[in-house]
Amino acid sequence: MNTTLISASELAARIDDPALVIVDCRHDLMNLAAGREGYAVGHIRNAVFADMETALSGAKTGADGQFRGRHPLPERAALIETLRAWGIDDDSQVVAYDAHGGMFAARLWWLLRWVGHPAVAVLDGGLAAWQSQALPMTADVPAPRRGAIAERAPLVATVTAGDVLANIGSGERTLIDARAPDRFRGENETIDPVGGHIPGAKNRFFKDNLQADGRFKDAAQLKAEFAPLVADPASAVMQCGSGVTACHNLLALEVAGMPGAALYPGSWSEWVADPSRPVAKGV
Incomplete structure:
Protein backbone atom coordinates (compact mmCIF):
# COMPACT_ATOMS: atom_id res chain seq x y z
CA MET A 1 0.00 0.00 0.00
CA ALA A 139 -6.19 10.54 -25.15
CA ASP A 140 -8.43 7.50 -24.63
CA VAL A 141 -10.94 7.84 -21.80
CA PRO A 142 -11.29 4.65 -19.73
CA ALA A 143 -14.65 2.88 -19.74
CA PRO A 144 -16.58 3.80 -16.60
CA ARG A 145 -16.68 1.22 -13.84
CA ARG A 146 -18.63 1.84 -10.68
CA GLY A 147 -16.80 1.28 -7.43
CA ALA A 148 -18.15 0.52 -3.99
CA ILE A 149 -15.95 2.50 -1.60
CA ALA A 150 -17.62 2.93 1.79
CA GLU A 151 -17.41 6.00 3.96
CA ARG A 152 -15.36 5.42 7.09
CA ALA A 153 -14.14 7.46 10.01
CA PRO A 154 -11.75 10.26 9.00
CA LEU A 155 -8.01 9.66 9.17
CA VAL A 156 -7.44 13.41 9.31
CA ALA A 157 -8.63 16.35 11.39
CA THR A 158 -10.14 19.73 10.54
CA VAL A 159 -10.68 22.98 12.39
CA THR A 160 -13.19 25.79 11.88
CA ALA A 161 -12.76 29.53 11.60
CA GLY A 162 -14.05 29.71 15.16
CA ASP A 163 -11.31 27.37 16.32
CA VAL A 164 -8.68 29.48 14.58
CA LEU A 165 -10.09 32.67 16.06
CA ALA A 166 -10.02 31.21 19.56
CA ASN A 167 -6.45 30.05 19.01
CA ILE A 168 -5.24 33.63 18.43
CA GLY A 169 -5.83 34.20 22.10
CA SER A 170 -4.79 30.81 23.46
CA GLY A 171 -1.81 30.08 21.19
CA GLU A 172 -2.32 26.37 21.79
CA ARG A 173 -1.96 25.48 18.12
CA THR A 174 0.68 26.38 15.56
CA LEU A 175 -0.84 27.80 12.36
CA ILE A 176 1.14 27.33 9.13
CA ASP A 177 0.20 29.23 5.96
CA ALA A 178 1.18 27.58 2.65
CA ARG A 179 0.77 30.66 0.45
CA ALA A 180 3.66 32.36 -1.34
CA PRO A 181 5.61 34.76 0.91
CA ASP A 182 4.36 37.91 -0.86
CA ARG A 183 0.77 36.84 -0.31
CA PHE A 184 1.50 35.99 3.32
CA ARG A 185 2.97 39.46 3.86
CA GLY A 186 0.01 41.12 2.17
CA GLU A 187 1.90 42.34 -0.90
CA ASN A 188 -0.10 40.62 -3.67
CA GLU A 189 -3.43 42.37 -3.94
CA THR A 190 -4.11 40.82 -7.36
CA ILE A 191 -4.68 37.41 -5.75
CA ASP A 192 -5.57 38.53 -2.22
CA PRO A 193 -7.47 41.85 -2.33
CA VAL A 194 -7.45 41.74 1.46
CA GLY A 195 -3.78 41.00 2.05
CA GLY A 196 -1.90 39.64 5.01
CA HIS A 197 -2.27 36.61 7.22
CA ILE A 198 -4.00 35.33 10.32
CA PRO A 199 -2.28 36.75 13.43
CA GLY A 200 0.28 34.34 14.83
CA ALA A 201 0.59 32.29 11.64
CA LYS A 202 3.95 31.15 10.27
CA ASN A 203 4.74 30.82 6.57
CA ARG A 204 5.83 27.61 4.80
CA PHE A 205 5.40 28.03 1.05
CA PHE A 206 4.26 24.69 -0.33
CA LYS A 207 6.82 24.81 -3.15
CA ASP A 208 9.57 24.68 -0.52
CA ASN A 209 8.64 21.01 -0.06
CA LEU A 210 10.03 20.22 -3.51
CA GLN A 211 13.39 19.66 -5.10
CA ALA A 212 14.37 21.49 -8.28
CA ASP A 213 13.02 18.64 -10.41
CA GLY A 214 9.56 18.87 -8.83
CA ARG A 215 9.87 15.77 -6.68
CA PHE A 216 9.46 15.95 -2.94
CA LYS A 217 12.50 16.42 -0.76
CA ASP A 218 13.41 13.31 1.24
CA ALA A 219 11.97 12.63 4.67
CA ALA A 220 15.05 13.75 6.60
CA GLN A 221 15.27 17.10 4.84
CA LEU A 222 11.56 17.79 5.20
CA LYS A 223 11.69 16.95 8.90
CA ALA A 224 14.67 19.22 9.43
CA GLU A 225 12.88 22.10 7.70
CA PHE A 226 9.52 21.63 9.42
CA ALA A 227 10.88 21.02 12.91
CA PRO A 228 11.60 24.70 13.70
CA LEU A 229 8.03 25.56 12.66
CA VAL A 230 6.11 22.59 14.05
CA ALA A 231 7.17 21.38 17.48
CA ASP A 232 4.15 19.06 17.79
CA PRO A 233 2.28 18.09 14.60
CA ALA A 234 -0.77 17.05 16.62
CA SER A 235 -1.22 20.68 17.69
CA ALA A 236 -0.53 22.21 14.27
CA VAL A 237 -3.00 23.55 11.71
CA MET A 238 -2.30 23.94 7.99
CA GLN A 239 -4.01 26.61 5.91
CA CYS A 240 -3.49 28.51 2.65
CA GLY A 241 -5.64 30.61 0.35
CA SER A 242 -8.58 28.25 0.00
CA GLY A 243 -7.65 24.93 1.62
CA VAL A 244 -5.95 23.34 -1.41
CA THR A 245 -2.19 23.90 -1.15
CA ALA A 246 -2.36 23.47 2.62
CA CYS A 247 -2.82 19.77 1.79
CA HIS A 248 0.64 19.84 0.17
CA ASN A 249 2.16 20.77 3.54
CA LEU A 250 0.10 18.03 5.19
CA LEU A 251 1.46 15.51 2.69
CA ALA A 252 5.01 16.77 3.25
CA LEU A 253 4.58 16.33 7.00
CA GLU A 254 3.44 12.74 6.44
CA VAL A 255 6.49 12.10 4.25
CA ALA A 256 8.64 13.60 7.01
CA GLY A 257 7.17 11.21 9.58
CA MET A 258 5.35 14.06 11.34
CA PRO A 259 1.65 13.11 11.03
CA GLY A 260 -1.33 14.50 12.88
CA ALA A 261 -1.69 18.13 11.79
CA ALA A 262 -5.18 19.45 11.03
CA LEU A 263 -6.52 21.35 8.01
CA TYR A 264 -8.39 24.65 8.16
CA PRO A 265 -10.49 24.06 5.01
CA GLY A 266 -11.87 27.59 4.59
CA SER A 267 -8.42 29.16 4.97
CA TRP A 268 -7.68 32.76 4.05
CA SER A 269 -10.57 33.17 1.60
CA GLU A 270 -13.11 32.27 4.28
CA TRP A 271 -11.25 34.15 7.01
CA VAL A 272 -11.30 37.56 5.31
CA ALA A 273 -14.95 37.22 4.25
CA ASP A 274 -15.78 38.38 7.78
CA PRO A 275 -14.23 41.84 8.29
CA SER A 276 -14.43 41.44 12.06
CA ARG A 277 -11.70 38.79 11.98
CA PRO A 278 -8.21 40.18 12.65
CA VAL A 279 -5.53 40.40 9.93
CA ALA A 280 -1.78 40.81 10.33
CA LYS A 281 0.66 42.25 7.75
CA GLY A 282 4.34 41.71 7.05
CA VAL A 283 6.29 38.82 8.55
Missing part, protein backbone atom coordinates in the same frame (compact mmCIF):
# COMPACT_ATOMS: atom_id res chain seq x y z
CA ASN A 2 1.27 3.46 -0.96
CA THR A 3 0.05 6.12 1.45
CA THR A 4 2.12 9.19 0.58
CA LEU A 5 4.13 9.14 -2.66
CA ILE A 6 4.70 6.80 -5.59
CA SER A 7 7.42 7.10 -8.22
CA ALA A 8 6.77 7.20 -11.95
CA SER A 9 8.68 3.94 -12.37
CA GLU A 10 6.59 2.14 -9.76
CA LEU A 11 3.35 3.46 -11.22
CA ALA A 12 4.39 2.35 -14.72
CA ALA A 13 5.16 -1.14 -13.41
CA ARG A 14 1.69 -1.37 -11.83
CA ILE A 15 -0.29 0.36 -14.58
CA ASP A 16 -2.40 -2.73 -15.37
CA ASP A 17 -3.14 -3.65 -11.76
CA PRO A 18 -6.95 -3.95 -11.55
CA ALA A 19 -6.87 -2.56 -8.01
CA LEU A 20 -5.19 0.66 -9.22
CA VAL A 21 -7.24 3.82 -9.84
CA ILE A 22 -5.35 6.77 -11.34
CA VAL A 23 -6.81 10.27 -11.09
CA ASP A 24 -5.65 13.26 -13.13
CA CYS A 25 -6.02 16.37 -10.94
CA ARG A 26 -4.58 18.99 -13.27
CA HIS A 27 -6.01 22.45 -12.73
CA ASP A 28 -5.27 26.14 -13.26
CA LEU A 29 -6.69 28.71 -10.86
CA MET A 30 -6.56 31.35 -13.61
CA ASN A 31 -8.05 29.13 -16.35
CA LEU A 32 -10.59 26.70 -14.93
CA ALA A 33 -10.88 24.77 -18.21
CA ALA A 34 -7.14 24.09 -18.53
CA GLY A 35 -7.06 20.86 -16.56
CA ARG A 36 -9.83 19.18 -18.50
CA GLU A 37 -8.38 20.44 -21.78
CA GLY A 38 -4.97 19.02 -20.87
CA TYR A 39 -6.55 15.70 -19.97
CA ALA A 40 -8.32 15.56 -23.34
CA VAL A 41 -5.04 16.10 -25.18
CA GLY A 42 -3.20 13.37 -23.28
CA HIS A 43 -3.03 11.68 -19.89
CA ILE A 44 -1.63 8.61 -18.17
CA ARG A 45 -3.40 5.47 -19.37
CA ASN A 46 -6.50 4.48 -17.37
CA ALA A 47 -6.61 7.85 -15.58
CA VAL A 48 -9.95 9.49 -14.86
CA PHE A 49 -10.25 13.25 -14.54
CA ALA A 50 -11.04 15.14 -11.31
CA ASP A 51 -12.34 18.68 -11.61
CA MET A 52 -11.15 20.84 -8.73
CA GLU A 53 -14.10 23.21 -8.84
CA THR A 54 -16.84 20.56 -8.87
CA ALA A 55 -15.55 17.12 -7.82
CA LEU A 56 -12.97 18.18 -5.22
CA SER A 57 -14.82 21.19 -3.80
CA GLY A 58 -18.28 21.92 -2.46
CA ALA A 59 -20.70 24.82 -2.47
CA LYS A 60 -19.08 28.14 -1.64
CA THR A 61 -22.07 29.22 0.43
CA GLY A 62 -23.30 27.06 3.29
CA ALA A 63 -26.88 26.33 4.30
CA ASP A 64 -26.57 29.15 6.82
CA GLY A 65 -25.77 31.61 4.02
CA GLN A 66 -22.17 32.05 5.13
CA PHE A 67 -19.31 32.09 2.62
CA ARG A 68 -17.19 28.97 3.16
CA GLY A 69 -14.16 29.91 1.04
CA ARG A 70 -13.15 29.54 -2.60
CA HIS A 71 -12.70 25.76 -2.42
CA PRO A 72 -14.72 24.46 0.55
CA LEU A 73 -14.83 20.75 1.23
CA PRO A 74 -17.46 18.79 -0.69
CA GLU A 75 -20.21 17.10 1.26
CA ARG A 76 -18.95 13.69 2.34
CA ALA A 77 -21.86 11.83 0.68
CA ALA A 78 -21.28 13.67 -2.59
CA LEU A 79 -17.57 12.89 -2.46
CA ILE A 80 -18.24 9.20 -1.86
CA GLU A 81 -20.54 9.16 -4.89
CA THR A 82 -17.82 10.81 -7.00
CA LEU A 83 -15.22 8.29 -5.84
CA ARG A 84 -17.55 5.41 -6.71
CA ALA A 85 -18.14 6.89 -10.17
CA TRP A 86 -14.37 6.78 -10.69
CA GLY A 87 -14.33 3.06 -9.88
CA ILE A 88 -12.80 3.29 -6.41
CA ASP A 89 -13.40 0.36 -4.07
CA ASP A 90 -12.37 -0.21 -0.47
CA ASP A 91 -9.29 -2.12 -1.63
CA SER A 92 -8.29 0.30 -4.42
CA GLN A 93 -4.85 1.84 -4.53
CA VAL A 94 -5.49 5.39 -5.70
CA VAL A 95 -2.78 7.48 -7.34
CA ALA A 96 -3.35 11.19 -7.89
CA TYR A 97 -1.21 13.35 -10.15
CA ASP A 98 -1.09 16.83 -11.61
CA ALA A 99 1.38 19.02 -13.49
CA HIS A 100 2.06 21.37 -10.58
CA GLY A 101 4.30 19.51 -8.14
CA GLY A 102 1.35 17.92 -6.36
CA MET A 103 -0.36 21.25 -5.68
CA PHE A 104 -3.77 19.85 -6.63
CA ALA A 105 -3.15 16.10 -6.35
CA ALA A 106 -2.50 16.53 -2.64
CA ARG A 107 -6.07 17.79 -2.25
CA LEU A 108 -7.44 14.44 -3.46
CA TRP A 109 -4.89 12.63 -1.29
CA TRP A 110 -6.25 14.47 1.74
CA LEU A 111 -9.92 14.06 0.76
CA LEU A 112 -9.59 10.30 0.48
CA ARG A 113 -8.05 10.18 3.93
CA TRP A 114 -10.93 12.40 5.12
CA VAL A 115 -13.38 9.64 4.17
CA GLY A 116 -11.18 6.98 5.76
CA HIS A 117 -9.31 5.56 2.73
CA PRO A 118 -5.56 5.25 3.46
CA ALA A 119 -4.38 3.68 0.18
CA VAL A 120 -3.81 6.88 -1.75
CA ALA A 121 -0.55 8.34 -3.01
CA VAL A 122 0.59 11.31 -5.08
CA LEU A 123 2.76 10.71 -8.14
CA ASP A 124 6.11 12.14 -7.07
CA GLY A 125 7.13 14.76 -9.60
CA GLY A 126 3.76 14.61 -11.30
CA LEU A 127 3.26 14.44 -15.03
CA ALA A 128 6.74 15.88 -15.65
CA ALA A 129 8.33 12.89 -13.92
CA TRP A 130 6.22 10.53 -16.03
CA GLN A 131 7.10 12.27 -19.28
CA SER A 132 10.80 12.57 -18.39
CA GLN A 133 10.99 8.80 -18.63
CA ALA A 134 9.20 8.82 -22.00
CA LEU A 135 6.34 6.83 -20.49
CA PRO A 136 3.23 6.57 -22.69
CA MET A 137 0.33 9.00 -22.74
CA THR A 138 -3.11 8.52 -24.28
